[in-house]
Amino acid sequence: MIPKNWDMTADVVVVGYGAAGVAAAVTAHELGADVIILEKAPEGQEGGNTRVAAQGYLNTSSAEKAAAYLKALCGPFTVPDEMVRAWSEEMCLNNDWLAGLGGDPQEHQHQPAGIEFPDLPGADCVHKFHDGPTYGFSNTWHRFESLVRERPIRVCYETPGRELIQDGASGEILGLRAGQGDASVFVKARKAVVLTCGGFENNQEMIRNYLSGVPYCYTSGSPYNEGDGISMALAVGADLWHMNNFAGPSMALKVPQFTTTFSMQALHFTKTMPGGMIVVGPDGKRFTDEKFKTRHGKVPSNGTWQALVTPCPMHMVFDQTLMASGPLYDKTPSHGWTQIIERYDWSEDNSAELKQGWIKTADTLAELAPAIGLDADSLNETVARWNAHATAGLDEDFQRTLMLTPLDRGPYYAVELSPSMLNTQGGPRRIEKAQVLRPGGGAIPRLYSAGELGSIYSYLYQGTGNIGECLAFGRIAARNAVEETPWS
Numbered sequence: 001m002i003p004k005n006w007d008m009t010a011d012v013v014v015v016g017y018g019a020a021g022v023a024a025a026v027t028a029h030e031l032g033a034d035v036i037i038l039e040k041a042p043e044g045q046e047g048g049n050t051r052v053a054a055q056g057y058l059n060t061s062s063a064e065k066a067a068a069y070l071k072a073l074c075g076p077f078t079v080p081d082e083m084v085r086a087w088s089e090e091m092c093l094n095n096d097w098l099a100g101l102g103g104d105p106q107e108h109q110h111q112p113a114g115i116e117f118p119d120l121p122g123a124d125c126v127h128k129f130h131d132g133p134t135y136g137f138s139n140t141w142h143r144f145e146s147l148v149r150e151r152p153i154r155v156c157y158e159t160p161g162r163e164l165i166q167d168g169a170s171g172e173i174l175g176l177r178a179g180q181g182d183a184s185v186f187v188k189a190r191k192a193v194v195l196t197c198g199g200f201e202n203n204q205e206m207i208r209n210y211l212s213g214v215p216y217c218y219t220s221g222s223p224y225n226e227g228d229g230i231s232m233a234l235a236v237g238a239d240l241w242h243m244n245n246f247a248g249p250s251m252a253l254k255v256p257q258f259t260t261t262f263s264m265q266a267l268h269f270t271k272t273m274p275g276g277m278i279v280v281g282p283d284g285k286r287f288t289d290e291k292f293k294t295r296h297g298k299v300p301s302n303g304t305w306q307a308l309v310t311p312c313p314m315h316m317v318f319d320q321t322l323m324a325s326g327p328l329y330d331k332t333p334s335h336g337w338t339q340i341i342e343r344y345d346w347s348e349d350n351s352a353e354l355k356q357g358w359i360k361t362a363d364t365l366a367e368l369a370p371a372i373g374l375d376a377d378s379l380n381e382t383v384a385r386w387n388a389h390a391t392a393g394l395d396e397d398f399q400r401t402l403m404l405t406p407l408d409r410g411p412y413y414a415v416e417l418s419p420s421m422l423n424t425q426g427g428p429r430r431i432e433k434a435q436v437l438r439p440g441g442g443a444i445p446r447l448y449s450a451g452e453l454g455s456i457y458s459y460l461y462q463g464t465g466n467i468g469e470c471l472a473f474g475r476i477a478a479r480n481a482v483e484e485t486p487w488s
């Protein structure tokens with residue numbers, strides 16, 4: 001239905017105010033377009049995953065090497081050469097773009113450790129940057145946000161895009177219906193709509209349908225990313241890609257009172273803490289090196305990389321020494337929605353969380369097991385085996401080397417862990433002009449996308465590649481959107 005009256009009009013309507021939305025909106029504005037950004041979240045919670053990310057973005061040093069590296073990352077899950085070329089040519093320009101707008105690109109100090117797959121061809125093209133003096137703490141996001149604020153770009157908060165309005169005959173996207181509370185708002189896009197509304201991290205039905213190996217999975221990023229862009233694009237005939245690829249899973253605490261996850265310090269690959277700790281599945285057995293540094297959720301498996309197995313429900317079982325060593329959760333607001341936006345004040349001695357039942361305890365393992373739904377004999381056996389291996393200094397089952405400490409005498413504790421993720425990669429299939437494609441080919445006229453909503457990453461992922469890609473394809477989308485002739 002094409003509305004008789006439109007409530008708002010712009011040349012380019014950008015749906016979603018994260019990094020991709022910023023890059024698209026600012027670029028379109030710089031090219032002379034009148035731009036509106038529609039954002040689902042209330043003011044103060046905009047920015048999506050970008051706002052709470054670790055704040056790194058990729059700026060590759062050579063287009064040729066970047067193309068080789070991306071191809072290798074995709075492995076057997078190939079993407080078309082034209083897309084690889086567009087990505088690699090644009091990813092070298094992120095710093096120039098940001099600096100040209102008054103930003104302050106700074107290279108991460110831990111180079112070259114940030115190269116996630118150093119053995120792949122072209123890997124030394126990777127250079128990770130952030131804006132401003134420190135890494136984390138929403139710093140890069142605050143720069144992005146200021147680029148919008150400094151310009152007459154209209155931002156409509158609490159105005160989620162609900163459905164695209166498509167000309168029945170030509171298939172062109174003319175605008176969209178957005179929501180403001182229960183009311184509908186019709187927004188006309190004279191030239192184009194750019195979808196930048198993130199992934200489906202907070203949509204359990206999409207997670208069950210699209211991600212393999214996880215019956216449920218929770219986000220450590222924005223809860224507003226509920227797959228709306230996928231539903232909107234599907235309804236106008238878009239194809240999808242990379243739906244089963246995601247930056248995860250890791251294992252984290254999820255409690256009913258909060259939508260997003262709490263990361264457990266004892267599971268962090270860089271931290272060693274006093275005390276004994278293992279993670280077991282529903283059969284009461286260990287299933288992984290709990291301290292392994294996954295590559296954004298992927299672990300090596302017979303010469304390939306596969307998503308970490310997460311047999312749910314999982315439990316972190318630990319001893320009094322770990323319990324008494326300080327808060328199980330690191331609340332530093334450097335990254336993560338729970339840390340930065342929710343700001344839950346976890347107690348220093350874990351007592352408040354014990355009282356709330358987030359942490360369970362019992363004097364013996366035999367008593368703890370039924371309290372967390374496990375078989376007591378199995379848990380006892382697992383702990384005895386771990387303790388023997390830890391004492392001998394050799395984890396024969398999973399070759400863990402960090403926190404190789406036996407679980408002490410009781411009391412014992414347990415925290416239920418759920419699969420957690422940073423972000424999904426799938427969404428509408430994108431081509432090199434950032435247009436959204438129909439199944440079988442042919443772009444949907446006047447519809448563009450950028451960011452993690454239909455990201456290029458099909459298999460392995462290089463950290464900082466997502467925000468880097470948001471900037472690259474946000475600019476590409478805007479340049480092409482602005483070239484469109486206004487419809488009448």
Ligand SMILES: Cc1cc2nc3c(=O)[nH]c(=O)nc-3n(C[C@H](O)[C@H](O)[C@H](O)COP(=O)(O)OP(=O)(O)OC[C@H]3O[C@@H](n4cnc5c(N)ncnc54)[C@H](O)[C@@H]3O)c2cc1C
Nearest residue numbers: 016018019020040048049050054056161221451452464467
């Ligand atoms: C803890 C954490 C750390 C990370 N660290 C890094 C890192 O250092 N480097 C890196 O490259 N990647 C990192 N990532 C991943 C990265 O943050 C995201 O992939 C990237 O920021 C996605 O940007 P985007 O613009 O596509 O989407 P987002 O930044 O998620 O923005 C999407 C926006 O769309 C809005 N929205 C949703 N639905 C609608 C709708 N219907 N209508 C209007 N608006 C809507 C959302 O509210 C949100 O504001 C991290 C992720 C997390 C969670």
